[in-house]
Amino acid sequence: xxxxxxxxxxxxxxxxxxxxxxxxxxxxxxxxxxxxxxxxxxxxxxxxxxxxxxxxxxxxxxxxxxxxxxxxxxxxxxxxxxxxxxxxxxxxxxxxxxxxxxxxxxxxxxxxxxxxxxxxxxx
Numbered sequence: 491x492x493x494x495x496x497x498x499x500x501x502x503x504x505x506x507x508x509x510x511x512x513x514x515x516x517x518x519x520x521x522x523x524x525x526x527x528x529x530x531x532x533x534x535x536x537x538x539x540x541x542x543x544x545x546x547x548x549x550x551x552x553x554x555x556x557x558x559x560x561x562x563x564x565x566x567x568x569x570x571x572x573x574x575x576x577x578x579x580x581x582x583x584x585x586x587x588x589x590x591x592x593x594x595x596x597x598x599x600x601x602x603x604x605x606x607x608x609x610x611x612x613x
Contacts, residue, residue, distance in 0.1 A: 506609050531562055573609065
C-alpha cells in the first residue's frame with residue numbers, strides 16, 4: 491500500500507461506504523492524490539456501495555486535484571447506480587464547491603451521521 495493510500499480511510503456501514511480523506515490531502519502532491527483516488531475508486535469498484543459519503547470534516551481546504559478526485563468518485567458511483575453525498579465541509583471548502591457550481595451535483599450535510607441517515611433513507 492502506498493503512502494497515498496494512508497491519506498484516505500474507507501469504512502463500510504452496511505451498504506454505504508464512508509471515505510474520509512485526512513488533513514494531509516491538502517499538501518499531497520498531485521500525482522499522489524491521483525494515485526490515492528485511483529485506489530479508493532478501485533476498492534469501491536470491487537464491491538460497489540449503494541451510497542458513498544465523502545467525509546470532509548478533517549480537510550480544511552482543497553484544490554483542483556481533490557475536486558477531480560471527487561468527480562472521479564462521482565462518475566464511478568453513477569456507473570454503479572450509487573449516490574455520493576458530502577459531509578462536514580469547512581467554510582472555505584463549501585465556498586469552493588459553490589464557486590465551481592458543484593453543490594448542485596452533491597447533497598452537502600453538516601455531519602457524517604446526517605449524511606448516513608439521508609443515504610440510508612433514500613432507497
